[in-house]
Amino acid sequence: MPNVVEWWRGAIIYQIYPRSFYDSNNDGIGDLVGITQKLDYIADLGVDGIWVSPFFKSPMKDFGYDISDYRDIDPIFGTRADFDDLVEKAHALDLKVVIDLAFSHTSNEHPWFCDDNKKNWYVWADAKYNANNCRVPPNNWVSVFGGSAWEWCDEREQYYFHNFLREQPDLNFHNPDVQNEVLDICRFWLDQGIDGIRLDVVNFYFHDQLLRDNPPRKTGAKFATQLEKETPYSTQQHIYDKSRPENLDFIKKLRTLSNQYDGRVLIGEVGDDHPYKLAQEYTHGKNHLHTCYNPHMMSGTHKALDEALVRVPIETIFNYSGNNSNLAESAIESSVWPSWAFSNHDVVRAQSRWYKPYSCHNDFSKMLIALLGCLPGTIFMYQGEELGLPEAEIPFENIQDPWAKETWPEWQGRDGCRTPMIWDSSTYCGFSQILPWLPIPKTHKSLNVEAQNRDDISVLNFTRKFIAWRNTRSEIINGFHEFSTTNNSKIIDLRRYNSSNETHCIFNLSEKKIHYKGKDYASFSFHIDGFEA
Numbered sequence: 001m002p003n004v005v006e007w008w009r010g011a012i013i014y015q016i017y018p019r020s021f022y023d024s025n026n027d028g029i030g031d032l033v034g035i036t037q038k039l040d041y042i043a044d045l046g047v048d049g050i051w052v053s054p055f056f057k058s059p060m061k062d063f064g065y066d067i068s069d070y071r072d073i074d075p076i077f078g079t080r081a082d083f084d085d086l087v088e089k090a091h092a093l094d095l096k097v098v099i100d101l102a103f104s105h106t107s108n109e110h111p112w113f114c115d116d117n118k119k120n121w122y123v124w125a126d127a128k129y130n131a132n133n134c135r136v137p138p139n140n141w142v143s144v145f146g147g148s149a150w151e152w153c154d155e156r157e158q159y160y161f162h163n164f165l166r167e168q169p170d171l172n173f174h175n176p177d178v179q180n181e182v183l184d185i186c187r188f189w190l191d192q193g194i195d196g197i198r199l200d201v202v203n204f205y206f207h208d209q210l211l212r213d214n215p216p217r218k219t220g221a222k223f224a225t226q227l228e229k230e231t232p233y234s235t236q237q238h239i240y241d242k243s244r245p246e247n248l249d250f251i252k253k254l255r256t257l258s259n260q261y262d263g264r265v266l267i268g269e270v271g272d273d274h275p276y277k278l279a280q281e282y283t284h285g286k287n288h289l290h291t292c293y294n295p296h297m298m299s300g301t302h303k304a305l306d307e308a309l310v311r312v313p314i315e316t317i318f319n320y321s322g323n324n325s326n327l328a329e330s331a332i333e334s335s336v337w338p339s340w341a342f343s344n345h346d347v348v349r350a351q352s353r354w355y356k357p358y359s360c361h362n363d364f365s366k367m368l369i370a371l372l373g374c375l376p377g378t379i380f381m382y383q384g385e386e387l388g389l390p391e392a393e394i395p396f397e398n399i400q401d402p403w404a405k406e407t408w409p410e411w412q413g414r415d416g417c418r419t420p421m422i423w424d425s426s427t428y429c430g431f432s433q434i435l436p437w438l439p440i441p442k443t444h445k446s447l448n449v450e451a452q453n454r455d456d457i458s459v460l461n462f463t464r465k466f467i468a469w470r471n472t473r474s475e476i477i478n479g480f481h482e483f484s485t486t487n488n489s490k491i492i493d494l495r496r497y498n499s500s501n502e503t504h505c506i507f508n509l510s511e512k513k514i515h516y517k518g519k520d521y522a523s524f525s526f527h528i529d530g531f532e533a
Helices: 032-037 039-045 080-092 116-121 176-190 246-258 275-283 307-319 327-333 361-374 402-407 449-454 459-470 474-478
Strands: 012-016 049-052 069-073 096-101 150-153 158-161 196-199 265-269 291-293 338-341 378-382 480-483 491-497 502-508 514-516 519-521 526-528
Touching: 032 039, 032 080, 039 080, 039 459, 049 080, 069 080, 069 176, 080 096, 096 176, 176 196, 176 246, 246 265, 246 275, 275 291, 275 307, 307 338, 307 480, 307 491, 361 378, 361 459, 361 491, 361 502, 361 526, 449 459, 474 491, 474 502, 491 514, 502 514, 519 526
Parallel strands: 012 049, 012 378, 049 096, 096 196, 196 265, 265 291, 291 338, 338 378
Antiparallel strands: 150 158, 480 491, 491 502, 502 526, 514 519
């Protein structure tokens, strides 16, 4: 292991969804000043940094992931001065700041898309015509959000490609001018003093220039079972519209840029049928990404929390580093380093995804915090996870998510994990003094920060205590790991160790008492050497 461990190895990074964190100016939408005002709360959790979801200028068709100006702040979130204040205060509290940049696509209101001189900055193609002489798209590629990935433009009499919403045209990364501009944007923000960049859907940057059809899927996991009835995305093998080999060359350029700044981290989100192999390719050695944000444990294909869901991705991703005899050591030596999360702004919250009844809600939430914190890699905690927030049920008339509007009621979208943070018991739970952009569910109100601060055994106070303990354990932060065979899908037996220390962690994932290795474990309980809840 290196003598100096980079700050992000084993760090806990707290994800903030700005619209829903804290509204400082009472317009119903969270903002940058609101984040700054709550940084003391975040620092008190004991985490190492924050990841702030997009706050750039945007028409908000996909709530910030459709960017119309990469160098400007959207007025609903504040100003450049507000962002500078946020970074300054975060650093004063010893918190790192990671921003979220979506380069796979822009908004269709971005000046580039409207500039005829930059037509080749996007992916345009002529129509095909079927036997009836009707215009059809250039190939069979489909959008993640449903329907064809091609949108006809009457003005240009061509189709443009969009992996996501039609309002999110894909950039043409085969164009060197696009690559150079993306590098310049990253340089611009690195110069502002940020500590890292999360690269949204980094494996979507390049496409097959021959525009070959994707073959049908024969075997393997679906993209997301909730969407099977609504979109054909899960029926294809996505070998031509994403995860192209050209991605690796551009990632090297990003790393070369990042290396010009001390202590910066590049975090790539990868979504693919083979996420572990891709994560290894994207992070191997010292000239690729530092770590990949892997969504496997949040996949909609997993309806229950069991030992395999946790163990298999960890062992598999380390196994790709090429040494089956000592997976952890091999991974560290080759710089392969994964990142893990149980919840984020795109998926049903783990408390509801894996556990429906609420009789043991607090025990389950605490167990999730401890389990996530003991995994080998960088840890991402989503706002509200420290409170044990369940998924919110949003009435159709209040739905904001464009994806949900297309798939309701088979899939109810992402709004349920994006509802405002609950700070106190006031009318709008301290988030705002007016009606928020999304309703606050009744199931959340009793879990507010103010109430949990007063409760010594609350999920919030447990989270603080656990992270404080974890911060003293080098073997958990960046040590090796070993899983023991349990012959029980509801038991995780994990050893974390280094040359100086060892910690044994056992988790009961069941709502029933389990007898294991001569000891009884209550429902949703755990035993971690040296830690007393």
